[in-house]
Amino acid sequence: MKCACHPDVETNLACGKCGKPICPRCMVQTPVGARCRGCAHLYKLPTYRVTPRCYFIASGVGLGMAIACGMAWGLIEWIVPFFSLGLLLAPAAGYGIGEVIGLAINRKRGWGLATIAGVATAVCYIISLWLISVLSGVPFSGVLPVGVFVLPYHLIALGLGVFVAITRLR
Numbered sequence: 001m002k003c004a005c006h007p008d009v010e011t012n013l014a015c016g017k018c019g020k021p022i023c024p025r026c027m028v029q030t031p032v033g034a035r036c037r038g039c040a041h042l043y044k045l046p047t048y049r050v051t052p053r054c055y056f057i058a059s060g061v062g063l064g065m066a067i068a069c070g071m072a073w074g075l076i077e078w079i080v081p082f083f084s085l086g087l088l089l090a091p092a093a094g095y096g097i098g099e100v101i102g103l104a105i106n107r108k109r110g111w112g113l114a115t116i117a118g119v120a121t122a123v124c125y126i127i128s129l130w131l132i133s134v135l136s137g138v139p140f141s142g143v144l145p146v147g148v149f150v151l152p153y154h155l156i157a158l159g160l161g162v163f164v165a166i167t168r169l170r
Contacts, residue, residue: 070127090161098168
């Protein structure tokens with residue numbers, strides 16, 4: 001007997017449900033025996049089945065949270081101008097963004113959602129820089145007018161925030 005998917009392979013194995021001949025490469029071992037891929041019902045877990053609607057909701061919630069967290073982050077850093085405070089605020093913003101996105105889409109997970117959360121955290125950082133420049137009266141140019149030693153702290157803080165947001169949703 002020849003395999004249904006690979007006609008050049010001889011086999012004595014058949015699907016336990018439909019009886020279609022299968023070779024060891026096509027076989028899926030299930031608790032009730034060997035099955036073909038069609039009868040084994042291979043599919044993703046419901047947690048990882050993300051619809052376009054979920055991506056749309058996650059994008060909207062992520063943008064809203066980025067604005068809210070960015071405003072809070074910028075306001076706190078303007079009130080308390082301690083240069084390494086961002087190392088605490090960025091992971092907190094990333095956690096908040098990732099958690100709220102997860103709640104909005106019923107705890108779905110996936111790399112697409114993690115990417116949305118990471119981008120939202122980066123947008124949050126840009127909004128915080130913008131707010132600090134507005135409150136300080138300095139024109140916004142995309143970077144803070146800070147010393148050479150402070151900028152690495154901001155980049156490390158941004159990396160931590162993005163990492164935390166991504167790990168909440170992958």
